[in-house]
Amino acid sequence: MLKKLLIANRGEIAVRVIRTAKALGYRTVAVYSEADANAMHTELADEAVCIGPAQVAASYLNADAILDAARKTGADCIHPGYGFLSENAGFSNACKAAGIVFVGPPASAIELMGSKRRSKIAMQKAGVPVVPGYEGDNAGDDELIAAAADIGYPLMIKASAGGGGRGMRLVHQESELADNIKRARSESKQAFGDDELILEKAVIEPRHIEIQVFADRHGNAVYLGERDCSVQRRHQKVVEEAPSPFVTPELRAAMGDAAVTAALACNYEGAGTVEFLVDKDRNFYFLEMNTRLQVEHPVTELITGQDLVAWQLSVAEGLPLPLAQNDIELNGHAIEVRLYAEDPANGFTPQTGPLHVFQPAEGEGLRYDTGVRSGDEVTPHYDPMLAKVIAWGENRDEARRRLIRALEDTTIFGLTTNRYFLSRIIADSTFGAGEATTAFLQQSFSADPSLQPAKTQIRQLALAACVLAHGTSGQEAWSNAPATHTPMKLETGGETVELLVQSNGQNLSARLGHEHYELTIASIQNGLLCVVDKGIRQRCHYHRDGDSLHLQAFGKSWSVTDLTHQPAAGANGEGNGRIPASMDGAIIDVLVEPGQTVRQGETLVILEAMKMEHPVKADCDGVVAQVLTRKGDQVRRNQLLVEVTIDEASESENKK
Template sequence: MFDKILIANRGEIACRVIKTARRMGIATVAVYSEADANARHVRLADEAVLIGPAAARESYLVADKILEVARQTGAQAVHPGYGFLSENEDFAEACERAGIVFIGPPASAIRAMGSKSAAKALMEKAGVPLTPGYHGDNQDPAFLAAEAERIGYPVLIKASAGGGGKGMRRVDRPAEFEAALASCQREAANAFGSDHVLVEKYVLRPRHIEIQVFGDTQGHCVYLFERDCSVQRRHQKVLEEAPAPGMTPERRAAMGRAAVEAAKAVGYVGAGTVEFIANQDGSFYFMEMNTRLQVEHPVTEMITGLDLVEWQLRVAAGEPLPLRQEQLAIHGHALEARIYAEDPDKGFLPSTGKLLHLAPPPESDHVRVDTGVEQGDEITPHYDPMIAKLIVWDLDRERALARMRAALAQYRVVGVANNVEFLSRLVTAPAFANADLDTALIEREQAVLFPQGREVPQEVWALAALAELQREARVAEAAGRHSAQPASPWNRLDGWRLNARAQRTLSMRLGELQQQVGVSYLKDGHELSIGGQRLFVRGTLGENGRIHAQLGERRVSAAVVISGEKRHVFFEGGAWGVVLVNPLHAGGAGDDPAGGLKAPMPGKVIALVASAGSTVEKGAPLLVLEAMKMEHTITAPAKGLVKAFHFAPGDQVTDGVDLVDFEVQA
């Protein structure tokens, strides 16, 4: 076994590998960019070495720098994690030439399966069913458009070297093909260094089911059952579970055999995933093979009781697989939710900023949290905006779902927009709860997942007010302790008056909704007036914003995190950012009278779609911004005139800058 390994990655996967290595007594070396100097994986590793600027192409993607660090630190092997260089055959070969073990498959297997087109040709020879499509080398746009017509719309354009939902576009009509192809190729070239694409029939109501395979250097190969990854948005997985709901033993065995044959065909070693598109009738098509550990591997670990990273390390060290196929079994059901810094109500736009408050649910035999960040860390625009993976397990799917609902209700994030509430709605949506799964579930459940005009419970206003009153009392008490007369009653904010009760009004705002909360001070609490109703309240504000309160006749446990003017209320699985309005403040930020369209996040301008001086309709694409490895199209808010662009393709922009001078027309 190795004495020391280098982890050529960052974030939660680097932390995940460090955890297993430490348990096995293996020293770890982390690499980091300038943006990650204080990252959690750097803090956890035994050693850490700077390898370059924030941009991945100048740090995490520079193989020579990583290998030099491995030589300098005496690391015997490199674990590539997932993403970055994990599926780069040149890097695997460079490791071999340097005498350093690559903890993954041989370069020949990566090469064979790394190209979706080549992999499909290999699977076709092996008799594995394929989705109808074009997987060849002719990349002429006119030819590909003709192939799309032959296949029949809708079609899916997909980067041959892709993964993670990047470089993929669904196209429903011929008129959309050219623009979708160009966008797909740009994103693919930037993410994978190749703009080669394939075109396939888009299967309606498909399920995305993948098989975990593992091979060793002695020629043994097993499958560790399946994962259902059907719940996606923009081709990126949101929820995963194992085993797949409705999977029969016969179908599981058939898919498992096909996956093992695919792995054996390329002499596969280590962890890999064979992905299939499955019809509702149970038929399935080979989609691709990911020659690495997957983001969602924890659900497989939870139902098998195995540590797949440990298996990777043992196999890479030349040991045989720890178990044979007949020794593997499924126990219980597991689900994984990806916690992202993104705003679901704004098209899942990534969010950046400091994690001012981060409180995941406590871990146990039933709940696991894999994360690369802690409270106080930054979510930067340079990398994937994942905060954590929340994994739950129980004896069956129904109980696992209950665990997930409870765990999400306990998850608190302040400082960046996040998808925790969205995930809570998703796991309670009838379609998901009843396992009516397909890759368009989020789109077809819009009404449930994106409710309009959400009513604010009275308790939210009451909790925000109570937390503010508690905060004020604490500040006054602390100030009194340092005053000349610490015992003076004038140091207390208890509302004492000689002949009457003290009264005041707190002004609060939530979005466009304004609320006046009347406060009357009582001997053992407060009486609040909210919307004409009176409510007796009292409580204590504890550590990390926890608040135990009596609201009328009801006792509740919640959390209120105070950050600047906001009181972030976490109550019954919901989160509300209540703003405490300063009555002495006049004015505020209004709409830009010049009609400027601002950058929603830091990024790089990729393309100008419209022309300065042109008149466009509402929703027309104006420019394309790249941020966090994805493209985001800025569209016209109304019919109007594009007066000027402030930036050219290739320019870097900061959050909130004006991108376009736009004049709305009647």
């Protein structure tokens, strides 16, 4: 009997595993980096051990530190979650050598399925359909180019190791091949330490369908239906649902049998996912097998009524599978989206900083898997996923309605998220018709408003003015003669606007140029503004943070900064010369030094966060007075990096 489980992971998956383990009576151990000292998973576990600094390589990928934590706490089993060490055969072997049960498949299965080349060959031998292609052992560039002529175009170049779209290239013609092979090799080497490549015939606009499989030590293997993961951005999943609206009962049975064959062919144990590409004629081809629990496993749990983590722990103890194939039933429909701190309207730029408010919506059929709470900090060290939002319904449309409402009603303040983008996908007619393929986001959805920077409308500004004029207590923060329009200067979306606001009791009038908007305030308190707008009573949630005001209504979020009482900025819209970090991150270059003359908009420092470079620019003309950072520094959001003395002569000339 296993007694104490160490979870070698963080965030929502660590929280999710801890909850099931505790319900089953296990004692639990969390591991955490220095950056995660106060994270939710550390507080939920019975015990927690720090395994290193924030950097992943020094903490969550530090197998020795994790095994040492297991020894210290007396943990007799380790659940790896997903990502990090979950598909690391060396870590599985190290657990075995230490006498600790690894909650996952044997190392031999992890190693085989971790190679796209070797796994594809093994599947061919087992009779599982595969995409036609070339899988030569450590093939050189010339071999790949020669093989491509036989395969034909378009074709896919794929890194044999790893996943997530890295080392993957779609090639339409021979002239593009050599350069893409070099780029794919470089990317694969950097991401996985291995530059082996394979080629495959491109399946154009396919469905991405995966089968959840389970196997035990007694030779039993079953499948628990399929998941449709076709809605993807850059080969990364955005929406997952079960069952697939495209899969027929006959196709489900055929793919399920193929997935079980794949699992048995590699002597599999525990949870695994066999992924397939399915063309428009419902021909399916083996893509890869993930030897772990998937991010999207909740949709399978909701339609089968099974706890897959409980199944994993049962198999790890050597017990037979809880159900036979004929006992597994699918009920209803479930859809999951990945809620990220990112800005879809600006190239999906990752967001870091304080999460002032995170309040999941409540309702029938809703599930949130999350590892964050109000007041937490989203750092640049890890994936910025805030939660998985999942909705179940008796049918697909009911699940869609519930999910759209959940996204619109989830309150998030402090960070830009992809919440609006996700709700637009679920509401889209192509998705609603069950016709979204892997090309959906790049084609029919590419012009959606959620992907474009939106100008704040006067209605939204009027709601902000209601809060700013009346304060958080419902009392007016200022008073003027009733007939006087008072100017209110707001910054929103990088633009400064001047509203003329008239507040007379519960009525508020806002003017912006030729536009005019009127609202009646019904109540305002505790972060909730109720207004009557054109005869309709509506609610707007808000959060005040100094001069910054965050608001949410109509399924959208926006922010304003109250500049009304701030000193005037320099001419030509110049700032004050105090240049802060735009987000948490690492300084990878400093381009200026004290005494250097700079112009407004000139890049002073380059900040790296979430594997992306972000230029930090001067907000005025002037002379660098101080450089308060250096290359290699880790900095916090709003930390002062550079001070520039404003060029008064230039400013004076501009005023003329």
